[in-house]
Amino acid sequence: MASYGKINEHEQAKLEARRRTRKRIAIIAISSIVLVCIVVGAVVGTAANSNGKKPSSTEGNGNGDSISVSVKAVCDVTLHKDKCLETVGSAPNASTLNPEELFNYAVQITLTELTKVLNGFSDNKHTDNATSAAMGACVELIELAVDQLNETMTSLKDHTASSSKSVADLRTWLSSVETYQETCMEALVEANNPNTTTFGETHLKNSTEMTSNALAIITWLGKIADSIKLNHRRLLATAEADLPMMSARGLLESSDLRKIANIVVAQDGSGKYRTISEALVEVEEKNEKRTIIYVKKGVYVENVRVEKKKWNVVMVGDGQSKTIVSGGLNFIDGTPTFQTATFAVFGKGFMARDMGFRNTAGPAKHQAVALMVSADLSVFYRCTMDAFQDTMYAHAQRQFYRECDIFGTVDFIFGNAAVVFQNCNILPRRPMKGQQNTITAQGKKDPNQNTGISIHNCTILPLDDLTDVQTFLGRPWKDFSTTVIMKSFMDGFINPKGWLPWVGDNAPDTIFYAEHLNFGPGASTKNRVKWRGLRTFLTKKEANRFTVKPFIDGKKWLPSTKVPFKSDF
Numbered sequence: 001m002a003s004y005g006k007i008n009e010h011e012q013a014k015l016e017a018r019r020r021t022r023k024r025i026a027i028i029a030i031s032s033i034v035l036v037c038i039v040v041g042a043v044v045g046t047a048a049n050s051n052g053k054k055p056s057s058t059e060g061n062g063n064g065d066s067i068s069v070s071v072k073a074v075c076d077v078t079l080h081k082d083k084c085l086e087t088v089g090s091a092p093n094a095s096t097l098n099p100e101e102l103f104n105y106a107v108q109i110t111l112t113e114l115t116k117v118l119n120g121f122s123d124n125k126h127t128d129n130a131t132s133a134a135m136g137a138c139v140e141l142i143e144l145a146v147d148q149l150n151e152t153m154t155s156l157k158d159h160t161a162s163s164s165k166s167v168a169d170l171r172t173w174l175s176s177v178e179t180y181q182e183t184c185m186e187a188l189v190e191a192n193n194p195n196t197t198t199f200g201e202t203h204l205k206n207s208t209e210m211t212s213n214a215l216a217i218i219t220w221l222g223k224i225a226d227s228i229k230l231n232h233r234r235l236l237a238t239a240e241a242d243l244p245m246m247s248a249r250g251l252l253e254s255s256d257l258r259k260i261a262n263i264v265v266a267q268d269g270s271g272k273y274r275t276i277s278e279a280l281v282e283v284e285e286k287n288e289k290r291t292i293i294y295v296k297k298g299v300y301v302e303n304v305r306v307e308k309k310k311w312n313v314v315m316v317g318d319g320q321s322k323t324i325v326s327g328g329l330n331f332i333d334g335t336p337t338f339q340t341a342t343f344a345v346f347g348k349g350f351m352a353r354d355m356g357f358r359n360t361a362g363p364a365k366h367q368a369v370a371l372m373v374s375a376d377l378s379v380f381y382r383c384t385m386d387a388f389q390d391t392m393y394a395h396a397q398r399q400f401y402r403e404c405d406i407f408g409t410v411d412f413i414f415g416n417a418a419v420v421f422q423n424c425n426i427l428p429r430r431p432m433k434g435q436q437n438t439i440t441a442q443g444k445k446d447p448n449q450n451t452g453i454s455i456h457n458c459t460i461l462p463l464d465d466l467t468d469v470q471t472f473l474g475r476p477w478k479d480f481s482t483t484v485i486m487k488s489f490m491d492g493f494i495n496p497k498g499w500l501p502w503v504g505d506n507a508p509d510t511i512f513y514a515e516h517l518n519f520g521p522g523a524s525t526k527n528r529v530k531w532r533g534l535r536t537f538l539t540k541k542e543a544n545r546f547t548v549k550p551f552i553d554g555k556k557w558l559p560s561t562k563v564p565f566k567s568d569f
Helices: 009-052 069-076 081-090 099-122 129-159 167-190 194-227 246-253 276-282 540-544
Strands: 263-265 291-295 298-301 304-306 313-316 323-327 343-345 351-353 356-359 371-373 378-381 384-386 392-394 398-402 405-408 410-415 418-422 425-428 437-442 452-456 471-474 482-486 512-516
Touching: 069 081, 069 099, 069 194, 081 099, 081 194, 099 129, 099 167, 099 194, 129 167, 129 194, 167 194, 263 276, 276 291, 276 304, 371 378, 405 410, 425 437, 437 452, 437 482, 471 482, 512 540
Parallel strands: 263 291, 291 313, 298 323, 304 343, 313 351, 323 356, 343 371, 351 378, 356 384, 371 392, 378 398, 384 405, 392 410, 398 418, 405 425, 410 437, 418 452, 437 471, 452 482, 482 512
Antiparallel strands: none
16 A cells, blocks of 8 residues: 655656746746747837837838838848838738747748749750859759748748747858858859849849848847847747757767768779769658768769758768869869869768868869858868868858868858868968969858858968968958957968958958967967958957857757867857
């Protein structure tokens, strides 16, 4: 018979768990009420401050409807306010929607617009090779944007923005959608056909502005959450559901991934496949579990693509100088920069270790990418990226590189991802006669994008004798270019000015460039360029913004890769 008045340890644990659950629910409920009050306060305050008056019934969206307080508030934070009032203001029952619902609508109409844009590019035919190649790149890029927005909409429908996805995720995805469209325009400009450029500008104008506006709205909502120290746990919960499943993590605990590989590639026939591309066909689409592909030593002359639906691929070689993927596509021979990559990654959760990626086109062929990454939550460990101009294209999404060697000449680490290079060797090499070396070229165009290049605890040394070559840390590719170099060694070959303008003799005031606590004979900031956007010292708080934990949300997803990393400054 059970004794009365006593609870066994198991029952006691269950009771305590229920109490803790009730407490958490109560805290979240109270926090939600506080958040709603703050959002409403921000909405009313924004509307009241707009033009110093309250909105009247005569202020409308062009259809004779009055603009609601919420619509005015969210549109006031955008870069394209008129477009926001025209589009978001036309939402069904807009006057009854709160800012978060208006954000959801902003994503939805952007998806609709981009789908129309995709159809326009797909139907456009051209005869000359350069224009056809550029249009083909645009179709691929806009498809990536549409896919990303579809996935974003699915996640919002499944969970609603206020309870499931973090602001960091949503900002990353919308930043990438904007980057895809910008890269399309770059490909059209490269084709050097004024009619094609005009076509792109006309067709992409609305979708680009609408993407920017949606990004601005979620950035604003994130700031409101931060203002009451909710960070990303209250406004939008963590995105652990999108990370590799626990069962997948165990696969990476082995010290030698080669022994537990799912697929083996070998040129000598000792594996299941002789090429990497053949092996990737076998990978299950949208697989939440890791698929480990062991690529035995050898030089694999092929252009490899890890497609968008190939999730959580882990590729491991026999060493960064032993397993090498090699190709020679380049801009001079007619391929848009975006499509020159020897190895291109689009599927999220990708990881490579102990491999080399090479583009053999040489300096005379100009843009020739060795590795291009446009995959969220991607990692490269003990890898080599070997080319000349545009070696390492960190295109979009969140990326991490550890103990890698990167060789190049002009703009050889470039793109608009949120990327951290940690404990890497960055090795400028001899360019063509008359050229200058520039290590980085970051391409942030919108201030709300959460992107940039962070170089942390790295070593910058010359690969060749560069005593007669001017070598700079980088140049700002776009108006809001963001590049930070911290706690890194710089050899004396770095030009004392440090940085080179993209055009003219200055840089936009809106860039954010920083050098912080670097050392070595090339690290002195005494004679650096006097740009308003260049910092030669950061506070600890400012420096930490560009470390693994906050900048790429790395504390949530990097541990599952078993790759070493330092999460903060």
